[in-house]
Amino acid sequence: AEQGPPVSLLGNKLNALLEVSRAVHAIRDLGELQARILRQLFEIVPAQRGAILLRGDASTEFASTFTLDRHTHSAPIKISRTVTRRVVEEAVAILASNVPSGEFKSVDSIVLSHVRSLLCVPLTVHERAIGCVYLDTRDFTAPFRQDHLELVAAVAGISAMALENARHLAWLEQENQRLAMEVHLDHNLVGDSSRMRELIQLLARVAPTDSTVLIEGESGTGKELAARAIHRNSPRADKPFVAINCAAIPESLLESELFGHEKGAFTGAITQRKGRLELANEGVVFLDEVGELAPQLQAKLLRVLQEREIERVGGSRPIPVDLRVIAATNRNLLDAVKAGSFRNDLYYRLNVVGLTMPALRERRADIPMLAEYFVTKRAARFHLRHKTIAPEAMARLMSYDWPGNVRELENAIERALVLGVSDVIGADEVPGGSARGPVLTQGQVPKYHTAIKELKRQMITAALEQAGGSYTEAARRLGIHPNYLHRLIRNLALRPTLRRTA
Structure with missing residues (x-):
């Protein structure tokens, strides 16, 4: 009758499977779990080097590679992508007991690493290969056998779901850290677009x-x-x-x-x-x-x-x-x-x-939140009654192109609060096109901006003439900061004109 494996060898294999089973239920850290699995495999397979490769969620490429050397425990090792990709893409196990005379004898990464024997098995979860386990050795006296392949496949079967869960847990922890940083970020930027x-x-x-x-x-x-x-x-x-x-x-x-x-x-x-x-x-x-x-x-x-x-x-x-x-x-x-x-x-x-920084027209969804914020802020600062914004007025704010962006919106709200006589900001008190009209089409925008720029030039020139050339006084008359007046003059290329009129 055919002899089975020695009892001691069988016991070692069962113990290894039991240890892996215990580890996958006890260890939650992905790196620690991968190291434990490879060390257990080294106990029952004569491998000198091992690796666990995991794919990205929606990719065929490997998102992470964990390697371990039996002797150095830390040195990075080169792994044949030819072998690992085939195992994952075809969901098949590979055993090459004698690499120099087998199908991989012409694969450079294997030949240059002097690999004599290798095996690789897929890690499968819900019929999808999420990665693979790879082992190899340079020792020609201890080649891998079929029973080694079967044992590694059994370990992979026990480990696959645990590795997937550990990876997902690591992602959740990173996401929680990111969200916590975002939540606790101290800033005055308003918007949720x-x-x-x-x-x-x-x-x-x-x-x-x-x-x-x-x-x-x-x-x-x-x-x-x-x-x-x-x-x-x-x-x-x-x-x-x-x-x-x-x-x-x-x-x-x-x-x-x-x-x-x-x-x-x-x-x-x-x-x-x-x-x-x-x-x-x-x-x-x-x-x-x-x-x-x-x-x-x-x-x-x-x-x-x-x-x-x-x-x-x-x-x-x-x-x-x-x-x-x-x-x-x-x-x-x-x-x-x-x-x-x-x-x-x-x-x-x-x-x-x-x-x-996005322009306000690129984040129109934030305009209602910004408008309400500025109503509250400016009403408190100038000791004015808090006002609501009429739907028609909000429609005009949403349709306007805001060349001056958030600063222009803030000034518009302040002007409406100061000059308005009722408790509601109406459509005629805010800039914008018709409350029922559409946002300006692309063909209309250049003409619109040309008219706005020309109006700005006329207002600045008139204010400087009235202020006797004083930029500070001209800025006060326009209701803007002197720094912003200088910026407008530069952006509108007004300096040559102002020199000629000086």
Whole structure:
């Protein structure tokens, strides 16, 4: 009669299966579970190296690979993708007892690794191969046999669902951490549209790091709010946040404002003065409208990013600074780089992490929430009665294109609160087209924007004439901040016109 396997060998196999069964019920950590399974296989199969490969949820590619060497326990190993892909795609087990003379003798990854014997079995859950278990050896005196393949297949059958559950648990833990960060992210950004949720998720990932950030977006989209959110949720939250608008300060003064100056550096420098970059030491500096920096200042800012040191105007010694730089622009800096007005090396130093603030017209779903928020905020600030927004007025707000974005919406709500005589904000008190009319079609938009720009030019020119050339007074008459007036003048290319009329 045919002899069965020795009792001791059979006992070892049963013990191994029992240990794997215990492990899959007791271990929840994916890495720990994979290590335990491979170590148990090493007890009953003469393998020198092993791996567990798991596919992505909706992919044929492997999302994770866990490897183990019997002797070194940690060294990474090369695995034949030819073998593993075939096992997973065809859901078949492979046994190659003598690799040099078998079907895999021409597979480079196997030949170069001097593999003499290998086996690979699928991990199957609900008739779908979620991955595979791979073992090999370089020892020609201990080749793999059919009973080894059957035993590994049995272990894979016990382990597959546990591995899938452990992987799902790991994903849930990561998702919980991400959501917790998102929920606890301290910010003043209002909106629940998909674009805003994506932005807040990105802010939650960026804030804890110390990476330089470049925030792009149109005027009025909330770039400074995003910068402040990054600061408040970073390790530097209790350190200074220093903001400077590079477009609002004359070029002749901006270098001293940024870098400071020594006593006697120029006429009027009667004392030493620290610049904004030095004042932001250990904290965050926010450079708004960074695209407006002159070439000389671009070079100096590049040195700050590279060397983390500054030099005051009129000074001769470098001063080390420890700061995080967040820059913002409403220009397309890549176009500026191509045009030669912005340094290529500075652009890439600033754009380590890039964020784009969506325009309000790209997130119209947030307009009702923003409008209600501004009604509450402005009514409280100016001690006015809280007003409701009529449905017709909300329809107009939703249909308007908002070239000034969130800032324009806030100003529109404030104007309606201050000038309105009833407890309801009506359709005639807010900007927009017909309450029943459609959003402007694409063919109408260029004409519309042309008219808006021309109206802005006329209003700014008239305000400056009435103010006798005073930008501060003109801004007061227009009801806007002087910095925003300077930005409008630049964006509307009004400076040559204003010089001619001066």
